[in-house]
Amino acid sequence: MQHIKHFIDGELVDPASGSYLDNIEPATGAAYSFVADGDTEDVDRAVAAAVRAFPTWSVTPAEERSQILLKLAQLIENRLEDFARAESVDTGKPIAAARTIDIPRAIKNFRFFATAILHFQSESHATDHVALNYTLRRPRGVACLISPWNLPLYLFSWKVAPALAVGNTAIGKPSELAPMTAFMLSELCEEAGIPPGVLNIVHGLGRKVGPALTEHPDINTVSFTGGTATGADIARRAGPTFKKLALELGGKNPNVIFADADLDAALEAAIRSAFSNQGQVCLCGSRIFVEGAAYESFVDRFVAEVRKLRLGDPLAPDTQQGALISREHRDKVLRYIELASDDGGTIRCGGRAPNPVNDRCRDGFFVEPTVVTDLPVDCRVNREEIFGPVVTITPFETEDEVVSYANDTDYGLSASLWTENLSRAHRIADRIACGTIWVNCWMLRDLRVPFGGMKHSGVGREGGEEALRFFTEPKNICVKL
């Protein structure tokens, strides 16, 4: 079986300990490759390489860095099908999704930041006729980039691209549950022209490799996407050495549907938003609120459509629902479904780990897409992130009521709002405490906009200028005239 090695100083290397972990295919439950079991020694080597590479990379002309990242994008695109298949096998997501969403977006991330850097501006301020202030924005140094398993290459590249584009060097740490496409990326770095040490990738368990990175004295920038509890741990460890932090954390996103909305469009988007990637997207709309007048018929139609979702082998071209990432995660999702029943919820469809979807997948980690109604708004199922194919639907009567429902969670990542009433849309968008509000759409992304969460969904913003600013250090120079 293949060994997923670290990528340090331009070389694919074995872990210092010599030890590897099983890499499990979620659809089968079986190990299909081995991933390096990284530790502090590997992190130290990677950081030393990044420190050595920084002086040259940070002064490499932006145009040259841009060309290198564009070439990397092209190399991924040349192997799109291989990457899509690998992402599907590694995560259990339907190959159609990997082919049309994950890998194209990773390519786009590199192209976006490779060209954004050519247009990046810094500020100047004329202080009356007395002085001229201008601000330099220089790369900060060595960044650590920690990404989750749900959208592996998509989110890894979302960090690597801006960090490198502005001239930082970096240590990437993909999730040990889905390391394959980051490994494949490392295999392309030399051909793309990325000098040794500019991008290093250390694999392994978050609890071992993570603290070695976030406490490392030579790393001054940490960009993390993952769970809220892990984000809190990172903040605690990175704080004492004043590292600059961006934390993109969990969500429990409301989807608010008024009776005057285009209900066909709302229904289609609500299903996508609840069950994309088996509900394992931080932006999934896992709490649907429907205005009373439309509630009953919406629930009936929603359940009928959800029953039609094709759950199956992620490698089958027509599969719409694949496997969850791990046995532990599958069990956690099933516990939440039990809790929903215990709290008086009605399971309208789904709710079980299905019988084997085929022979190959008989031990895979599948859960049926599940719809729950009749739950109190403030119960755990409605307030905690499940991160699986489970959605609740709740009726409401007034704007004030639904705004309070939408905000009744510690999270504040995104929300969707469906109405044909323009004033109402603006009014409510302003009152819902989330970093992104979609009106009459879901997941319509423009990579230039600020992306991130409020409350326990995160600190800081990614995307466009925000990312370029995050990965640079502003220095103001005041010249007396």
Ligand code: NAP
């Ligand atoms: P996670 O358990 O927090 O892990 C995220 C990453 O952190 C993984 O690479 C993990 O490594 C690593 N890690 C674990 N413990 C660490 C520590 N103590 N220090 C440093 N790194 C550590 O999250 P996940 O289960 O992979 O991802 C699901 C979560 O991510 C959900 O809550 C979801 O909402 C959130 N998410 C947020 C966004 C967003 O943009 N806001 C996007 C996608 C996902 P191992 O996997 O090897 O343990």
